[in-house]
Amino acid sequence: xxxIQKMRRTLRAAAMALGVLSVINIPGFAPAAxxxxxxxxxxxxxxxxxxxxxFQENVSFDHYFGTYPLAANSDGSTFNPTDGxxxxxxxxxxxxxxxxxxxxxxxxxxxxxxxxxNAINPFRLGHPQASTCDQDHNYGDEQKAFDQGLMDLFPxxxxxxxxxxxxxxxxxxxxxxxxxGYFDGNTVTALWNYAQHFAINDNSYGTTFGPSTPGLLxxxxxxxxxxxxxxxxxxxxxxxxxxxxxxxxxxPSGDKCSAGVTLQMGGKSIGDLLNEKxxxxxxxxxxxxxxxxxxxxxxxxxxxxxxxxxxxxxxxDYIPHHAFFQYxxxxxxxxHTRPSVPPEQYGTGADxxxxxxxxxxxxxxxxxxxxxxxxxxxxxxxxxxxxxxTRTRSWSRSFWSTRSTRFKSRAFGRAPRLSSIGMIxxxxxxxx
Numbered sequence: 468x469x470x471i472q473k474m475r476r477t478l479r480a481a482a483m484a485l486g487v488l489s490v491i492n493i494p495g496f497a498p499a500a501x502x503x504x505x506x507x508x509x510x511x512x513x514x515x516x517x518x519x520x521x522f523q524e525n526v527s528f529d530h531y532f533g534t535y536p537l538a539a540n541s542d543g544s545t546f547n548p549t550d551g552x553x554x555x556x557x558x559x560x561x562x563x564x565x566x567x568x569x570x571x572x573x574x575x576x577x578x579x580x581x582x583x584x585n586a587i588n589p590f591r592l593g594h595p596q597a598s599t600c601d602q603d604h605n606y607g608d609e610q611k612a613f614d615q616g617l618m619d620l621f622p623x624x625x626x627x628x629x630x631x632x633x634x635x636x637x638x639x640x641x642x643x644x645x646x647x648g649y650f651d652g653n654t655v656t657a658l659w660n661y662a663q664h665f666a667i668n669d670n671s672y673g674t675t676f677g678p679s680t681p682g683l684l685x686x687x688x689x690x691x692x693x694x695x696x697x698x699x700x701x702x703x704x705x706x707x708x709x710x711x712x713x714x715x716x717x718x719p720s721g722d723k724c725s726a727g728v729t730l731q732m733g734g735k736s737i738g739d740l741l742n743e744k745x746x747x748x749x750x751x752x753x754x755x756x757x758x759x760x761x762x763x764x765x766x767x768x769x770x771x772x773x774x775x776x777x778x779x780x781x782x783x784d785y786i787p788h789h790a791f792f793q794y795x796x797x798x799x800x801x802x803h804t805r806p807s808v809p810p811e812q813y814g815t816g817a818d819x820x821x822x823x824x825x826x827x828x829x830x831x832x833x834x835x836x837x838x839x840x841x842x843x844x845x846x847x848x849x850x851x852x853x854x855x856x857t858r859t860r861s862w863s864r865s866f867w868s869t870r871s872t873r874f875k876s877r878a879f880g881r882a883p884r885l886s887s888i889g890m891i892x893x894x895x896x897x898x899x
Contacts, residue, residue, distance in 0.1 A: 524682060525604055528669060528884045529653050533558035533589065534566075535662060538652035543594025546659055555669040558589050558649065566591075576618035576647060585622035585644040591640070592648040598777040602626065602646050606677035606714040621646045623707035637777040639856070668887035680716045680788045684732060687791045693733040700728045719756030719793035719800035724757075724768035724785055728793060738791075738798040738823060742816075749814035749823050749830070750792050754784025756826035757803045792824060800824035810836040 535555045537549035541564070559568020566572060570589065577588045594597065603609075603625040611622035623677060626643025629635035639643040652659035675685045682693045693710040696703045702715030710733075718725030720792060720854040741748045761784070770784040792798035800822045800831040807820030814823060821829075 495881060506551055524679060525601060528671075528887075529558050529589070530668065531650055532660055532662070532667065533649040534591075534651050535563055535659060535667070536652070537561045538659070539564055539591060540653060541593065544652035544656040548652075549663055549834055550660075552663065555667065557669065574647070574686070574708060575617060578622050579582045579619040581620060582622040582626075582644075584831075585626055587641070587644040587647055589647045589649055590641070590644075590656065592650050594654045596639050597650070597654050598637060598775045599648065600627050600630060600635075600645060600777055601638075604678050606681065609676040610838055632779070633777050634779070665861045669884075669886035670893070671885045673885050679713055679786075681713050683789060683791050684713060687736040687738065688732070688734060688795075690734060695731045696728050696734065697730070698728040702728075703730070715754075718787035719799065721796075722787050722790065723792050723802055725787045731796070732794040736792060736795050736798060742797075745816075747814040749825050749833075750790075750798075751825045751827050751830040752785065752790055753827050754786075755790075755803055755824060756805065756828065756899070757785075758805070759826070759828070763768045790824075798823055 476807065490598055509894055535557060536546075536552040537560055538546040540546065541822040557570075559566055559571035561567065566589075570646075572588060574588045575642065576582055577586050579586055605625075608624050610709040612618075612621045614620040614624075628635070628638040628642035635642075639648075641648065666899075668834045673682075673685075675691060677682050681691045684694075690711040694703050694713040694716060695711060695722055700715075700717065702717055703711035703713055705711045713730060717728055717730040720729040720731040722729075738748065738750070754770045757767045757770075759770060761770050761772065763771065763781070765771045765784075768783075768785065772784055774780060774782045793801070803824070804820045804822075806818050806825065806829065808815070808818045810829070812818055813825060813829060813833045814820070
């Protein structure tokens with residue numbers, strides 16, 4: 468499942484569990500793999516054989532699609548929607564270039580004095596402001612921002628105007644109010660164009676709060692429990708039975724690139740379920756191949772690449788706490804062992820070396836071999852494919868969004884709304 472890079476340090480990416488599971492359960496998916504299990508269901512005329520999920524963390528629905536399909540067209544790439552394009556359940560709209568709608572002009576965050584001088588309405592970030600400071604996305608702070616569903620404490624709880632990683636100039640004079648910023652089709656033009664040609668879901672919600680690791684575990688297992696840490700840490704909340712729930716970032720136990728207190732997960736991930744059904748799949752992670760030497764001479768666990776302007780210096784290519792399946796012994800490749808088979812067999816049981824864990828360049832090698840495994844999980848992938856795709860954004864976090872919903876979970880709180888585009892032949896459709 469290819470993923471785009473995250474907007475915080477070289478646009479690092481990850482993925483969301485419900486997005487994966489809902490796509491894989493589409494009728495007609497991988498009919499050969501499920502032979503004998505159709506229970507009399509009619510054959511699908513155009514069966515889905517490959518599933519790709521691309522998503523980026525730390526971005527809410529309204530941050531990218533708040534005024535879709537109307538863009539200001541004052542900078543960047545001009546965007547003109549197709550006649551009849553429906554609006555989304557977002558921030559509002561534009562009339563002669565001016566914002567119209569209660570959430571754009573009388574936002575609850577602007578009306579809450581607890582936000583102090585950062586109590587402002589949502590505002591447009593122009594094309595020259597594409598690189599921004601990363602906003603706070605800690606587990607507790609995000610729940611405070613939601614304020615029991617009032618959605619009115621984002622500037623004071625998760626707003627970041629500057630940090631050790633980001634100069635204040637990248638908050639563009641808004642300080643912690645930056646969290647209220649949104650882009651339109653003049654900056655996230657590709658995403659708006661995909662929404663024009665495929666299906667965008669403006670009612671898709673995540674099921675967890677917190678930073679990268681809780682989100683990616685929720686992605687591939689639908690759970691952040693049971694978690695066992697290698698040492699004492701506030702990032703694992705222990706219950707009365709001694710089992711833990713993860714609420715922060717920890718590297719996977721056993722990974723040769725991991726550091727500090729590490730984490731081992733119990734239970735099963737979607738990788739285990741795919742293996743049980745004999746479905747080929749792969750996790751393609753940026754920097755996973757430790758034999759590569761980058762142009763700057765960096766290699767092994769220390770491979771690095773340039774970062775976005777807001778994040779200054781280089782960032783690590785491989786970030787252990789983003790490595791989906793390294794947390795389960797059944798799907799881990801702790802030594803980053805290279806594949807034992809040629810690219811056309813990546814993701815199959817024949818590969819006894821990689822155990823479904825690959826580098827991004829292995830994905831392209833498999834493409835060049837004209838093989839595309841049915842299920843692909845990856846990070847830092849910068850292409851789109853013609854294969855059916857579900858694109859999801861974030862699992863909570865950071866930039867303000869207009870809506871929340873209750874969800875059933877071990878955690879208490881409300882669920883964040885995600886950006887979701889289904890890359891299937893349903894042009895211009897809004898799904899709810």
